[in-house]
Amino acid sequence: MYKLISIFFAMSILNSYSQTPRIAIIPEPASINIGSGNFTITSSTVIYFNDPQLISDLSIFNNYLQKYYNVFLTSKKAGKKQTDHITLLLNGNMEWDSYKLVCDSEGVTIEGGPGAGVFYGLQSLQQLLPPGKAALRVPALTIEDKPRFSYRGMHLDVVRHFFPVDAVKRYIDNLARYKMNTLHWHLTDDQGWRIEIKKYPLLQTVSAWRNGTLIGHYHDQPAVYDTIRYGGYYTQEEIKDVVNYAKQRHINIIPEIEMPGHAQAVLAAYPQLSCTNGKFEVGKTWGVYKDVFCTKDETFTFLQNVLDEVCALFPGKYIHIGGDECPKDRWKACPGCQQRMKLENLADENGLQRYFTNRMVNYLKTKNKIAIGWDEILEEGLDSQAVVMSWRGYTGGTQAAIKGHDVIMAPASHVYFDMYQSRNTGGRVAIGGYLPLDVVYRFEPVPDVLNSEQAKHILGAQGNVWTEYIGDEQRLNEMVFPRICAMSEVLWSPVSKRDYSAFAGKMLVHFKLLRLLNINYSTALFDITAHVLPHGVNGISVELSTMYPKGKIFYTVDGTEPTNLSTPYSGKINLEQSAGIKAILYEGAERRGDVFNQIFTINKATGKQITLKHQPHVEYSRGGAMALVDGATGGLPWIPSEWLGFQGVDLDASIDLGSEQTISRATVDVLKDEEGRIFLPAEVKVLTSVDGIKFNQIAQLDSEQIKSMNRKLRLKFPDTNARYVQVIAKNVTSNWLFVDEISVE
Ligand code: TNX
Numbered sequence: 224m225y226k227l228i229s230i231f232f233a234m235s236i237l238n239s240y241s242q243t244p245r246i247a248i249i250p251e252p253a254s255i256n257i258g259s260g261n262f263t264i265t266s267s268t269v270i271y272f273n274d275p276q277l278i279s280d281l282s283i284f285n286n287y288l289q290k291y292y293n294v295f296l297t298s299k300k301a302g303k304k305q306t307d308h309i310t311l312l313l314n315g316n317m318e319w320d321s322y323k324l325v326c327d328s329e330g331v332t333i334e335g336g337p338g339a340g341v342f343y344g345l346q347s348l349q350q351l352l353p354p355g356k357a358a359l360r361v362p363a364l365t366i367e368d369k370p371r372f373s374y375r376g377m378h379l380d381v382v383r384h385f386f387p388v389d390a391v392k393r394y395i396d397n398l399a400r401y402k403m404n405t406l407h408w409h410l411t412d413d414q415g416w417r418i419e420i421k422k423y424p425l426l427q428t429v430s431a432w433r434n435g436t437l438i439g440h441y442h443d444q445p446a447v448y449d450t451i452r453y454g455g456y457y458t459q460e461e462i463k464d465v466v467n468y469a470k471q472r473h474i475n476i477i478p479e480i481e482m483p484g485h486a487q488a489v490l491a492a493y494p495q496l497s498c499t500n501g502k503f504e505v506g507k508t509w510g511v512y513k514d515v516f517c518t519k520d521e522t523f524t525f526l527q528n529v530l531d532e533v534c535a536l537f538p539g540k541y542i543h544i545g546g547d548e549c550p551k552d553r554w555k556a557c558p559g560c561q562q563r564m565k566l567e568n569l570a571d572e573n574g575l576q577r578y579f580t581n582r583m584v585n586y587l588k589t590k591n592k593i594a595i596g597w598d599e600i601l602e603e604g605l606d607s608q609a610v611v612m613s614w615r616g617y618t619g620g621t622q623a624a625i626k627g628h629d630v631i632m633a634p635a636s637h638v639y640f641d642m643y644q645s646r647n648t649g650g651r652v653a654i655g656g657y658l659p660l661d662v663v664y665r666f667e668p669v670p671d672v673l674n675s676e677q678a679k680h681i682l683g684a685q686g687n688v689w690t691e692y693i694g695d696e697q698r699l700n701e702m703v704f705p706r707i708c709a710m711s712e713v714l715w716s717p718v719s720k721r722d723y724s725a726f727a728g729k730m731l732v733h734f735k736l737l738r739l740l741n742i743n744y745s746t747a748l749f750d751i752t753a754h755v756l757p758h759g760v761n762g763i764s765v766e767l768s769t770m771y772p773k774g775k776i777f778y779t780v781d782g783t784e785p786t787n788l789s790t791p792y793s794g795k796i797n798l799e800q801s802a803g804i805k806a807i808l809y810e811g812a813e814r815r816g817d818v819f820n821q822i823f824t825i826n827k828a829t830g831k832q833i834t835l836k837h838q839p840h841v842e843y844s845r846g847g848a849m850a851l852v853d854g855a856t857g858g859l860p861w862i863p864s865e866w867l868g869f870q871g872v873d874l875d876a877s878i879d880l881g882s883e884q885t886i887s888r889a890t891v892d893v894l895k896d897e898e899g900r901i902f903l904p905a906e907v908k909v910l911t912s913v914d915g916i917k918f919n920q921i922a923q924l925d926s927e928q929i930k931s932m933n934r935k936l937r938l939k940f941p942d943t944n945a946r947y948v949q950v951i952a953k954n955v956t957s958n959w960l961f962v963d964e965i966s967v968e
Pocket of ligand 1: 547614639641654689691
């Protein structure tokens with residue numbers, strides 16, 4: 224009897240569990256205690272609130288219910304809880320953005336601090352609702368929550384591609400959904416000026432429009448442009464509307480006005496602000512332009528007038544003044560700038576940029592604003608109030624924090640959402656790089672070299688979304704989701720609650736939610752990636768893995784499409800001959816993500832012991848030395864997981880073929896991307912040895928031969944017996960040399 228009851232009991236728990244929506248809140252709250260039972264929101268549920276300040280929060284919530292679940296609730300100002308209620312309580316004694324959410328069988332109570340506490344509680348409540356059309360059942364629980372960082376940002380470049388007001392508002396909705404509180408709005412750049420400035424009408428009529436846009440990737444040769452006039456700008460009324468919309472969602476907008484570089488669009492309208500007086504056109508291509516603001520008085524007057532209008536539109540305390548990527552060519556050749564350097568006793572053009580920055584920082588002070596700049600502004604003598612935004616890795620931010628500047632972390636290595644997140648590019652172009660979801664998830668904004676006082680200067684971090692290759696909202700969302708979700712846990716959740724595997728599981732629920740909300744997202748989470756290991760005497764072992772911890776992989780090696788009836792992956796796949804592996808992920812009977820498809824070409828070097836005299840740069844060494852002999856080629860657009868990047872050092876690789884063999888050819892795959900400072904090697908040599916001690920050079924390519932071959936550098940030589948093959952590719956001084964594969968036949 225006892226046994227029967229306990230079986231019955233267990234079954235009823237299972238039943239009620241399967242009816243309860245899963246708890247999948249992102250960002251993960253500081254604490255969740257699950258109760259028993261649940262509460263269902265119906266059209267008879269009433270929202271009570273204790274303070275009129277909460278009306279805006281509750282109506283945003285109510286509109287959400289109406290839009291996606293067709294329920295609109297009555298609301299009443301009253302502090303007392305009733306049954307069938309949602310009660311919202313502003314509590315001035317709680318921490319600024321903290322909240323406590325209690326759900327029991329009678330209803331939901333959210334009590335929050337005076338910042339955005341209740342609003343954040345409502346975001347959690349939204350995520351407790353089923354991600355589809357179903358009863359609005361909320362599980363009984365208690366959540367106590369507050370953010371880890373005070374600055375939780377996302378950036379949006381509206382210059383390279385323009386996003387209309389409605390799209391920006393939807394972007395803001397997404398930030399709010401994931402409890403972010405800052406939008407960094409990149410409003411000006413070489414390719415356009417996107418904010419109405421009444422004093423300078425040519426910014427609207429000239430700078431806001433370009434007469435064409437680059438087609439394809441910046442590195443494609445020859446460059447091809449369309450001839451479509453492209454652009455737009457936000458009127459001041461629209462800006463006010465967006466600022467207000469964001470404010471209601473507890474998001475502060477930081478406008479960015481770029482200076483002294485990335486100014487070509489302004490110079491097209493006002494060439495007198497350049498060092499040469501023009502003529503310029505609004506940029507049609509990407510990258511860095513040499514013409515920048517001249518350091519003449521007229522420029523400062525112009526920028527101050529612009530900032531007057533900008534400051535009046537944005538009530539927040541921060542204004543971003545750019546500062547990145549400012550070439551010094553024009554200043555070096557400009558008598559006026561040189562004169563300014565003498566007058567101000569500045570040692571070089573970097574000093575002149577510091578002077579420029581400090582002048583603007585000080586001007587903003589007079590308007591009660593704090594300036595933020597990209598990490599290039601960090602120079603000895605930078606005004607102590609300036610905030611540094613660290614994008615070229617952690618270094619700038621770390622040094623700035625040590626010097627006492629406030630810092631916002633945005634290292635390209637972890638938060639550049641314009642990079643590829645999948646190796647299945649689907650033919651769509653991104654700027655380059657490879658930033659998968661798990662790398663974003665493991666991002667830690669506070670460098671561990673900082674002591675606790677210095678660490679306080681790290682206000683938080685942000686994800687950057689540059690839009691050279693993001694032309695519309697569909698693509699924008701696909702680049703942003705789900706990386707923004709990972710970022711939200713980085714910024715909000717306590718370190719002790721960060722758990723990648725749990726996060727990946729929650730993403731499944733959020734993908735459903737995103738479908739309900741009609742938001743496009745990337746499925747790269749389900750990508751399968753291969754890792755190659757040596758295998759016996761010949762060939763390779765291929766290990767497959769995914770960022771999604773819950774699935775099962777099935778594969779084929781005969782070219783057929785894989786299904787869950789194909790060979791289940793268990794351990795390694797051994798290949799002794801060239802073959803293609805196709806693999807797919809399933810969770811139960813459900814297929815997840817796209818088919819993995821990689822050809823492995825096996826030659827005498829593949830899977831063999833390889834040692835490198837000089838190590839690749841840490842950021843471009845994902846595959847390790849084995850990536851050079853793994854039989855898999857990286858392909859283009861290049862993604863660094865296959866390529867090794869050597870900075871300022873040569874490729875010097877020794878391969879042990881395992882036994883003496885007759886060979887007559889070696890090939891080295893290299894990359895050329897001169898804008899990215901990735902160059903072809905100056906010389907390539909092949910040496911061989913039978914004993915691993917005495918090496919003879921047997922082939923060589925000089926730089927002319929290398930240029931004529933471009934990417935695949937082939938070295939032929941007479942039949943030679945050798946066990947050891949050494950390949951040396953000379954790097955051009957301090958540049959980058961990228962190598963994918965070495966083959967020996
Ligand atoms: C560098 S990040 C830039 C931007 C580009 C971006 C592309 C930064 C401060 N400057 O102008 O859009 O790279 O990833």
